[in-house]
Amino acid sequence: MNKIVAYCRITDNALVLNGNRNFAPPVEGTGQVRLTNLYRALGLTYPKFHKMDNVSKAGFLASELVLRSLNYNMEVPDSSTALVFANSSSSLDNDKRFQETLAKNAYFPSPAVFVYTLPNIVTGEVAIRNKILGETSFYIMKSFNAEKMHIFVEWAFGCTEIKQVLCGWTEYLDGHCDVLVWMARKKADTGLNFSISNINKLYVDPYGTIDFRS
């Protein structure tokens, strides 16, 4: 049976890792400030974080938390993990920033902003951080759709080389953050069944009573 072995939910109000909301010191602020505060609260030292757009920041932090909770070895190149991410507004949050650098009277297109005007850059950031060499895919859908996510992850599992898929919903627009990252593992013994209803449960009610080990 394929299982969900860890998850992290970050929204404007919620911050949950594997059902636990007290895994880090309380994080103040909203939007981008809140993400930076979370980065500091976790004691991370990864200067590249500050260069990322908000979609990448949010997705990176949630991925970092999930992988840490699994004691993932980020030093060893790993071709057995795939990344399947999705969101609704693509990179629109950062596209607006780039558009500002194209003003008629101050036309200075910023390469550092432009590089994040693609939604899949977050998968690249997570892959680089963790030496993940498997498939990286990015889908767009109007709103979070557990059924679709389930199908896309099953497709990635179709490759025999892939043993686990880090799945992500990384939506960030105009200061509002809606992120869920979870690890789905092929034929795992423990964890939540990798089912549409369980994916939905993590998204809708991440604090809910989740029997995580059985």
Next chain:
Amino acid sequence: MEQLILDLKKQIIEVLNLEDITPEDIDENAPLFVEGLGLDSIDALELIVLMEKQYGIKLEDPGKSKDIFRSIATMAEYIQANSSR
């Protein structure tokens, strides 16, 4: 020159989002890339934008500007010699 170097440090910290670094942390003679501040290829492109935006200096691709971007001191020297502002 000293003021220019301080300005450059502040500008670089801002445009490259070097959050945890202050101007005092940066040695203007230390290499900008790989060692030192550990900047990469996208940072180099952003420095080209900075040179144009702040000092009116148009540079070619980073490959041809390697000597200018060796350190903050070399950048400052180049600006002093070439700035139109």
Next chain:
Amino acid sequence: MIKRLSDNIVSPLGFSSEACYRRVCLGESGVIPWKDPTGTDIPLSRLDKEKLTQAFTQTCKPKERYTFPEQAMLLSAHLAVEKAGIDASAPGTVFVLSSTKGNIELLSCPDHGFEKDRIHLWYMANLLAAHFKNPNQPIILSNACISGACAQLAALALLRQKGVEHVVVTGVDMASDFIVAGFQSFKSLDQERCRPFDARRKGLNIGEAAATIVYGRGENAGIYLRGGSIRNDANHISGPSRTGEGLFRALTSTLQSITAKDLAFICAHGTATPYNDQMEAVAFARAGLEHVPVFSLKAHFGHTMGAAGLLESIIAIKALEEGVVLPSLGYELPGIEGELCVSTEMTGTDKRFFIKTLSGFGGGNAVLLFEKHV
């Protein structure tokens, strides 16, 4: 394995795959002189918008206003669906959209008069499905420059599912000021027509296009997408891996039972940036493919981003059908370290397989394997 039922390309070289292929064979290019807002030369492969709107209006008979990328997308999908003769409104038909920036142009004109959500890729995909009165939610891939390959692999996965009979895969992107400015800030645009794999290559040209392939199941003669892989470099978000890590892994994972001598050619990504082309050569050599003829289509169409995986696959499919290896336009002087067999003239081939490769921002690399059944 899925069968290509029909295809279409809407590009500056024509509004059908056949027209585009014919002009490719004649060595023609859609790349024309253009200047960016600062006055710098940045040649583009640009669609004639008047011709586009005319063809779109005649073919699709729109009842409302559509943006240019929407027009190109709908025109291409419409023509391909018509040619395939499938019922696109049937529940067994699924639409897949591949695009990097879709309607991004709307961001620069706040008075565009369209609804606020029009800028989203999901909105664009809904227009595609709605045009054909298709009841299914379309699938959207936005995986930078490899999107068009990912979208075809989605078709492969979809057609393994019960109830799915046909998949219409459409890719589209425009040379918006937004994208042009971005690539310009990356110093990766050539001021002349691009020269993939050539010693004097200086960068890419942006290209506009929409392209569609309709896939279904089948056993008889025709062209089949056999499989493919996506692998990440885990190296840099914009620069390719010096060791071609992701592409090499995608190649070995895709080829498995297929060897270099089975391949008629490689239709490479070949953007004509110094690093990309060198990286591809390294990956091909690592995979033992250094003697397989390679060509890039970027000097004909520019880099069409979200459409590239489809457009370039279609041209390569036509070449395989005709038993032809195309020359790589813009290539004259060897400019790659290591061995690489760049195709310099049109030659015949009786081999039945080819691969299409793509690499992009975010470190993604994709390989597709096509086969001709006679």
